[in-house]
Amino acid sequence: MSINIIKGDVMSDGFGITEFNQIGGFMKRIMWALLSVMLVFTMSTTAVAEDVLDTIMKRGTLIVGLEAGYMPFEMRDKKGNIIGFDVDMTTAMAKAMGVKVEYVNTNWDGIIGALTTNKFDIIASGMTITQGRNLRVNFSSPYITVGQTVLLSNKLAKKIKSYKQLNNPKYTVASKLGTTGEQAVKRMIPRAKYLAYETEQDGTMELINGRVDAFVYDLPFNAIMAGSKGKGKIVHLDKPFTFEPLGWAIRRDDPNFLNWLNNFMYQIRNDGTYDQIYAKWFKNTDWLKEVQ
Amino acid sequence: MLSELVKKLLWYLSLVLVLIAIGWGLTVMTDRIEYKWYWNRVPQYFFFTGNIEKFAAENGKIKIQKIDEKFSQVFLTYDNGTEESFKVLTKSLAFKDGDRVTDIDKVGELQVLSKGILIEGLITTLELSVYSSVLGIIIGLFAGLGRISKNPLIKGLSTIYVELIRGTPLLVQIFIFYFFLGTILEFDRFAAGTMALAVFVGAYVAEIVRAGIQSVHPGQMEAARSLGMNYFQAMSNIILPQAFKRIMPPLAGQFISLIKDSSLVSVIALTDLTKAAREVITSTFATFEIWFTVAGMYLVLTFSLSLAVRYIERRYSASD
Numbered sequence: 001m002s003i004n005i006i007k008g009d010v011m012s013d014g015f016g017i018t019e020f021n022q023i024g025g026f027m028k029r030i031m032w033a034l035l036s037v038m039l040v041f042t043m044s045t046t047a048v049a050e051d052v053l054d055t056i057m058k059r060g061t062l063i064v065g066l067e068a069g070y071m072p073f074e075m076r077d078k079k080g081n082i083i084g085f086d087v088d089m090t091t092a093m094a095k096a097m098g099v100k101v102e103y104v105n106t107n108w109d110g111i112i113g114a115l116t117t118n119k120f121d122i123i124a125s126g127m128t129i130t131q132g133r134n135l136r137v138n139f140s141s142p143y144i145t146v147g148q149t150v151l152l153s154n155k156l157a158k159k160i161k162s163y164k165q166l167n168n169p170k171y172t173v174a175s176k177l178g179t180t181g182e183q184a185v186k187r188m189i190p191r192a193k194y195l196a197y198e199t200e201q202d203g204t205m206e207l208i209n210g211r212v213d214a215f216v217y218d219l220p221f222n223a224i225m226a227g228s229k230g231k232g233k234i235v236h237l238d239k240p241f242t243f244e245p246l247g248w249a250i251r252r253d254d255p256n257f258l259n260w261l262n263n264f265m266y267q268i269r270n271d272g273t274y275d276q277i278y279a280k281w282f283k284n285t286d287w288l289k290e291v292q
Numbered sequence: 293m294l295s296e297l298v299k300k301l302l303w304y305l306s307l308v309l310v311l312i313a314i315g316w317g318l319t320v321m322t323d324r325i326e327y328k329w330y331w332n333r334v335p336q337y338f339f340f341t342g343n344i345e346k347f348a349a350e351n352g353k354i355k356i357q358k359i360d361e362k363f364s365q366v367f368l369t370y371d372n373g374t375e376e377s378f379k380v381l382t383k384s385l386a387f388k389d390g391d392r393v394t395d396i397d398k399v400g401e402l403q404v405l406s407k408g409i410l411i412e413g414l415i416t417t418l419e420l421s422v423y424s425s426v427l428g429i430i431i432g433l434f435a436g437l438g439r440i441s442k443n444p445l446i447k448g449l450s451t452i453y454v455e456l457i458r459g460t461p462l463l464v465q466i467f468i469f470y471f472f473l474g475t476i477l478e479f480d481r482f483a484a485g486t487m488a489l490a491v492f493v494g495a496y497v498a499e500i501v502r503a504g505i506q507s508v509h510p511g512q513m514e515a516a517r518s519l520g521m522n523y524f525q526a527m528s529n530i531i532l533p534q535a536f537k538r539i540m541p542p543l544a545g546q547f548i549s550l551i552k553d554s555s556l557v558s559v560i561a562l563t564d565l566t567k568a569a570r571e572v573i574t575s576t577f578a579t580f581e582i583w584f585t586v587a588g589m590y591l592v593l594t595f596s597l598s599l600a601v602r603y604i605e606r607r608y609s610a611s612d
Contacts (some may be wrong), residue, residue, distance in 0.1 A: 117325060132577075198558070
């Protein structure tokens with residue numbers, strides 16, 4: 001059957017070249033568009049196992065994903081640059097590779113999603129190695145071990161001596177969305193009322209203003225917060241109640257990059273580089289002046 | 293006649309084909325990044341049969357009455373005089389009849405069909421949208437009337453309100469409402485979120501209402517006044533009903549936007565649908581599945597509103 005748009009009558013009963021030529025111009029263009037769209041999608045090749053080291057070498061830059069805010073691992077200084085323990089480690093990494101380094105500041109709860117969708121090569125953001133996360137990404141050997149501790153509002157300081165006492169619906173506990181702090185609260189003090197904040201700063205500000213009772217987060221951050229902004233207003237219960245090794249996260253199916261990272265880690269742990277960086281950020285507090 | 297029908301059919305067919313092509317293209321592209329789809333992990337976040345633990349609220353004594361093999365009724369008499377009673381699964385009972393309990397003791401478990409976090413987020417989004425829409429209409433109506441008032445005080449205040457709220461981002465307004473006003477005046481986060489959204493939508497409704505009123509022929513007001521009505525009677529009986537019909541489409545658009553803008557309250561730790569999605573993603577990493585599901589849920593909400601408004605428009609246009 002051919003379609004005669006002008007006259008509107010049925011002519012033959014086949015769909016041959018004459019009929020094709022008689023289709024109105026606009027309709028034809030639509031059909032070609034459809035065909036080309038389908039062709040483009042067919043042309044996409046099947047996935048090839050990626051070699052990130054090759055990509056980095058070719059590109060000349062190592063792209064690192066992190067979220068600035070977790071003191072002292074990564075944070076913004078007064079000039080707006082990102083500084084911190086992870087920053088120094090990845091700078092050493094890039095130097096060892098012979099490339100430049102670039103940082104992509106990403107929201108924490110979307111950071112693994114961004115890694116798996118190729119937005120950066122590696123996550124160096126004080127990320128805890130959990131078995132749940134390990135199902136989706138690979139981790140390097142841990143570069144430091146921390147644990148969760150509790151920042152407590154002053155009004156509860158006399159009553160609460162351990163995180164276990166917070167396991168009661170009359171207490172409101174806060175942490176950051178998507179972190180192991182949040183997982184620790186849900187796992188170990190599930191009866192407490194829980195609020196998830198977008199950033200550490202929002203959560204600790206709420207605590208300092210007295211609108212939540214406690215903030216659960218990693219030991220290094222809590223120690224710094226209690227000693228600076230929170231002095232006099234909050235109390236730090238500094239006995240960690242979880243065991244959390246931190247590592248660098250990379251995409252799966254890449255044994256080359258993992259091998260490189262682990263060997264790099266072994267090298268810097270033993271030649272003094274690691275000790276130097278560690279002392280700068282954890283033993284010294286000169287960097288605090290840059291940040292506040 | 294027949295070729296008209298055939299033409300239309302072919303257009304619909306090409307619509308279906310384009311949609312299929314896009315869907316297929318997306319699947320092919322996700323294959324390239326080797327994403328594993330785990331759709332089976334999504335339903336548990338809607339509804340799930342979970343074991344909820346039942347606790348004693350205070351120190352006291354427990355009495356147990358077995359109902360049948362599966363369930364037992366627990367009676368708690370607390371030292372402070374209050375009482376409590378609930379059902380638990382017999383096999384989960386942690387105490388015997390006549391034992392003493394303290395306020396941290398788990399008494400037993402109950403299997404309950406509970407709402408998952410996505411449903412709770414949906415309910416929060418719905419509540420936020422409904423309350424702030426209603427408040428927003430009231431605020432917007434008065435602000436819109438204020439904008440055309442001859443009184444300099446009322447006109448000035450309304451204009452400042454509209455310009456200020458339309459000129460600043462909603463996210464900034466939410467922060468100010470909660471962290472600033474909320475701390476001073478001690479709102480809780482739901483109230484702060486609702487008010488921020490209501491004030492935000494009110495500014496846009498004000499301008500829509502003003503446009504609607506001004507589009508009604510001035511002769512209507514003159515006729516009403518000459519019939520002896522005062523300003524308020526003329527407005528409420530003659531002008532506003534006519535204006536209402538005209539402003540239905542942009543007003544509907546505004547409230548559909550509100551449903552979507554309500555996702556910004558996640559910054560003040562209110563779990564709306566978008567935040568619920570992010571929380572699920574952090575524990576399952578089923579990024580694509582959850583986002584598509586939640587987009588679909590928003591679509592259901594906004595499309596229902598859209599249909600409802602279309603229905604109202606049809607009913608009202610009967611008077612044309």
